[in-house]
Amino acid sequence: MEEYETSRGKTWLWVLLFALGIGLLLAAFSILTGMIKYVFSLLALYLIFQFFKRVEKLWARITVIVLGLVFYFLAVLVYTAIQFINENPPPLA
Numbered sequence: 105m106e107e108y109e110t111s112r113g114k115t116w117l118w119v120l121l122f123a124l125g126i127g128l129l130l131a132a133f134s135i136l137t138g139m140i141k142y143v144f145s146l147l148a149l150y151l152i153f154q155f156f157k158r159v160e161k162l163w164a165r166i167t168v169i170v171l172g173l174v175f176y177f178l179a180v181l182v183y184t185a186i187q188f189i190n191e192n193p194p195p196l197a
Contacts, residue, residue, distance in 0.1 A: 122168050124175050148172075
């Protein structure tokens with residue numbers, strides 16, 4: 105099977121989209137409780153497998169993992185900040 109050439113911009117778009125999806129799914133896994141959290145973990149793993157099947161470039165594979173972790177940390181940070189603000193409202197004065 106011949107590998108078709110894709111443009112570098114299109115590959116970057118796929119890297120960003122998959123990394124964002126993986127990061128958000130991992131954030132949902134770490135935030136939720138109960139058995140449903142494992143569904144998000146499996147979905148993140150499925151996305152990684154689909155990306156690795158679609159793109160065979162090593163730099164793209166490494167980048168999607170690193171960016172997925174970055175998006176994971178950002179999503180958890182935003183969630184934690186929102187939860188902190190909701191539990192500790194600022195004074196009205």
